[in-house]
Amino acid sequence: MEFIEFFKLGVSQFLGYTGFANVTWGHICMIAVGIFFIALAVKKNYEPLLLIPIGFGMIIGNIPFVGGLEVGLYESGSVMNYLYFGVLHGLYPPLIFLGIGAMTDFSALISNPKLILVGASAQFGIFAAYIIALALGFSTMEAGAIGIIGGADGPTAIFLTSKLAPEMLGAIAVSAYSYMALIPVLQPPVMRLLTTPRERLIKMRPPRAVSHREKVYFPILGILLTTFVVPSALPLLGMLFLGNLLKESAVTKRLAATASGPLVDIVTILVGLTVGASTQATNFLKWDSILIFGLGALSFIFATAAGVTFVKIFNLFLKDGNKINPLIGNAGVSAVPGSARVSHVEGRRYDKGNYLLMHAMGPNVAGVIGSAVSAGILLSFLY
Amino acid sequence: MKINYKYFILLFSLLIPLTLGAQSPSDLRINELMVNNEDNLADEYGKHVPWVEIFNTSYNSVDIAGCYLTNDTTGFAAGDPSRWYRIPTGDPKTVVPPRGFVVFYLDNLPTYGVFHTNFDPSEPTSSNYIALIAQGGKKMIHFFEFPAYLRDTTADYTYGYKKDFSLADSVMIGDSLVKNKDKLDYFTPGAQNYPIYEATKAEIVQQKDKYGLALMVIAMTVVFSSLFIIFVLMKLSGRLNALIPTWIKKYKDKKQGITSEPSVKEGVEPTDVDSGEEMAAIGMALHLYFNTNHDYESEIITIETPKVHASPWAQKQLIHRRIPRRK
Numbered sequence: 001m002e003f004i005e006f007f008k009l010g011v012s013q014f015l016g017y018t019g020f021a022n023v024t025w026g027h028i029c030m031i032a033v034g035i036f037f038i039a040l041a042v043k044k045n046y047e048p049l050l051l052i053p054i055g056f057g058m059i060i061g062n063i064p065f066v067g068g069l070e071v072g073l074y075e076s077g078s079v080m081n082y083l084y085f086g087v088l089h090g091l092y093p094p095l096i097f098l099g100i101g102a103m104t105d106f107s108a109l110i111s112n113p114k115l116i117l118v119g120a121s122a123q124f125g126i127f128a129a130y131i132i133a134l135a136l137g138f139s140t141m142e143a144g145a146i147g148i149i150g151g152a153d154g155p156t157a158i159f160l161t162s163k164l165a166p167e168m169l170g171a172i173a174v175s176a177y178s179y180m181a182l183i184p185v186l187q188p189p190v191m192r193l194l195t196t197p198r199e200r201l202i203k204m205r206p207p208r209a210v211s212h213r214e215k216v217y218f219p220i221l222g223i224l225l226t227t228f229v230v231p232s233a234l235p236l237l238g239m240l241f242l243g244n245l246l247k248e249s250a251v252t253k254r255l256a257a258t259a260s261g262p263l264v265d266i267v268t269i270l271v272g273l274t275v276g277a278s279t280q281a282t283n284f285l286k287w288d289s290i291l292i293f294g295l296g297a298l299s300f301i302f303a304t305a306a307g308v309t310f311v312k313i314f315n316l317f318l319k320d321g322n323k324i325n326p327l328i329g330n331a332g333v334s335a336v337p338g339s340a341r342v343s344h345v346e347g348r349r350y351d352k353g354n355y356l357l358m359h360a361m362g363p364n365v366a367g368v369i370g371s372a373v374s375a376g377i378l379l380s381f382l383y
Numbered sequence: 384m385k386i387n388y389k390y391f392i393l394l395f396s397l398l399i400p401l402t403l404g405a406q407s408p409s410d411l412r413i414n415e416l417m418v419n420n421e422d423n424l425a426d427e428y429g430k431h432v433p434w435v436e437i438f439n440t441s442y443n444s445v446d447i448a449g450c451y452l453t454n455d456t457t458g459f460a461a462g463d464p465s466r467w468y469r470i471p472t473g474d475p476k477t478v479v480p481p482r483g484f485v486v487f488y489l490d491n492l493p494t495y496g497v498f499h500t501n502f503d504p505s506e507p508t509s510s511n512y513i514a515l516i517a518q519g520g521k522k523m524i525h526f527f528e529f530p531a532y533l534r535d536t537t538a539d540y541t542y543g544y545k546k547d548f549s550l551a552d553s554v555m556i557g558d559s560l561v562k563n564k565d566k567l568d569y570f571t572p573g574a575q576n577y578p579i580y581e582a583t584k585a586e587i588v589q590q591k592d593k594y595g596l597a598l599m600v601i602a603m604t605v606v607f608s609s610l611f612i613i614f615v616l617m618k619l620s621g622r623l624n625a626l627i628p629t630w631i632k633k634y635k636d637k638k639q640g641i642t643s644e645p646s647v648k649e650g651v652e653p654t655d656v657d658s659g660e661e662m663a664a665i666g667m668a669l670h671l672y673f674n675t676n677h678d679y680e681s682e683i684i685t686i687e688t689p690k691v692h693a694s695p696w697a698q699k700q701l702i703h704r705r706i707p708r709r710k
Contacts, residue, residue, distance in 0.1 A: 109617070110617055113614040113618045113621070116613055116614045119610065120607045123602075123603065127599035130595050130598070130599065131595040131596065139585065140588045141585045143595065164585075213624060225613055229609040369613075373606050377606070381588055383585070
């Protein structure tokens with residue numbers, strides 16, 4: 001009899017610990033979102049490097065369990081909690097920026113420096129979203145973190161949110177990465193709405209060749225100028241320009257290869273996984289998360305509109321041969337190279353012989369710098 | 384005369400450690416002092432004795448162990464620390480956290496523990512200063528003078544920096560400018576000297592810029608300005624990059640006495656300069672010629688994996704080493 005009692009107790013205890021006993025509709029909903037992200041990546045090829053780890057992380061983060069087993073992301077001492085440390089303390093974003101720097105070719109920007117200003121104009125999306133978030137009742141720190149989604153830069157969004165509103169990290173990171181993946185869907189309607197058929201056909205002058213010396217100068221000048229103005233952006237911009245110098249110096253090929261290859265791959269996996277896992281239904285499924293998603297979409301739309309409109313205004317001051325195709329205005333948001341690819345595809349839609357990719361890369365990489373500078377400004381004002 | 388820059392670099396690198404004092408005891412400052420303690424902070428034995436608070440101004444932990452505290456610096460010139468209180472080493476509590484504080488009881492009872500010194504500034508014969516001296520006894524970290532009335536008159540009041548150690552003579556407290564080093568309004572051993580909760584940056588922004596417009600204007604101006612500066616410099620560097628080789632060539636030619644005719648006369652369209660398209664066409668033709676019409680093999684041997692129709696379970700290289708490819 002005692003054995004049977006113990007057996008019953010054991011079985012009921014075991015069943016109480018399983019996911020089936022603890023599952024809620026929230027968990028199922030978030031697991032479904034995770035699977036949807038994976039499907040988007042596999043079927044539609046939308047940012048698979050990000051959506052696969054994030055989607056799988058969502059599944060991992062939403063497996064129901066009884067607290068105290070040290071398995072959850074938010075439980076001190078768990079492996080996932082250790083991995084999440086890099087997100088929470090802003091360790092991963094600078095490492096990703098190192099890789100981005102080592103992968104980025106700033107030639108398009110150096111050969112046509114005026115495109116830098118397009119990258120600056122698109123940062124308007126960040127501050128438009130900030131204003132709307134304030135109006136919706138978010139605190140200034142939360143509004144700053146939400147606004148940075150408009151920078152279209154995952155690492156920057158994580159870095160800033162980890163400082164300003166860590167409790168919103170999951171929602172903001174997932175929102176930023178989701179919209180980066182959805183750039184081909186979000187941007188073209190705004191671009192078409194704001195441009196005339198004639199403007200879309202503008203052919204830009206081919207960029208001049210950029211010397212090795214200029215490419216080496218650029219990261220040094222870039223770090224000095226931007227971080228003297230906004231020192232709080234140092235972790236991001238320092239690593240971005242270091243990565244670029246490793247590449248462009250041509251004497252540290254091994255380091256550049258590591259930064260742009262294995263290192264950035266490892267960090268991308270860890271960021272994606274932990275950000276995805278941070279969307280535990282209990283913490284994530286809130287009205288605020290839905291608002292954040294809505295504001296994220298708005299900030300992308302504002303950023304795109306600001307970039308395109310700026311080019312149109314800028315063109316008023318440029319001579320005929322020097323005009324810029326406003327279809328590259330969208331590339332000022334720093335989703336590299338997604339938004340530049342959208343410019344290119346849209347350009348070719350109206351003129352098969354109009355190749356805008358290289359031109360769009362200029363504002364695109366300027367957008368990376370611009371969003372890091374914006375994050376630095378928000379940090380210096382709000383943190 | 385040829386200058387050997389190596390020596391300059393070496394000299395400069397030797398000087399750097401002498402000027403940098405970050406994250407060392409040199410970042411410590413005497414921040415608050417109470418000499419006449421009747422009813423204020425009690426030590427671990429329940430006694431009310433004079434105390435001094437030391438502030439770590441750096442953003443990293445600093446170990447104060449091995450430093451000296453004294454109110455008698457007579458042996459300083461001779462480097463004689465025998466009369467000073469040497470803060471014992473080996474106690475983890477001597478590590479002051481970043482922007483943190485440590486309190487010492489100035490009770491002339493060093494046998495009471497690490498944080499009890501061998502002098503008492505409340506004694507009538509005591510000097511009117513406290514000195515914090517670095518390990519080794521040769522470098523003065525902070526010499527903190529206090530007025531004599533602190534000892535003689537009202538009890539239980541502290542003297543120090545209104546805003547935790549700052550070099551400024553005057554500081555803003557609320558809306559008014561006040562003397563920095565003075566009698567303090569709050570007793571704050573082991574805590575910041577101005578404990579009134581000042582609004583955080585975010586709160587100030589929330590109060591002063593409710594709709595976020597000012598922040599937007601400032602931020603966009605800063606973003607534009609910083610990127611505009613890069614734009615101007617890159618524009619200049621592009622031009623300089625094109626001009627510098629010409630200047631160098633001209634300078635060298637001039638030095639060697641060569642007078643070269645300009646290859647392209649002003650106002651005349653160059654005829655021997657090919658356009659980008661022509662160069663690209665020539666490049667492509669050469670590429671095709673060298674890569675397709677060759678008469679020798681590449682000498683690369685390729686081993687193709689045999690396509691075996693057997694069960695993959697029997698051949699692990701087929702299932703473990705292949706990464707699936709999207710069709």
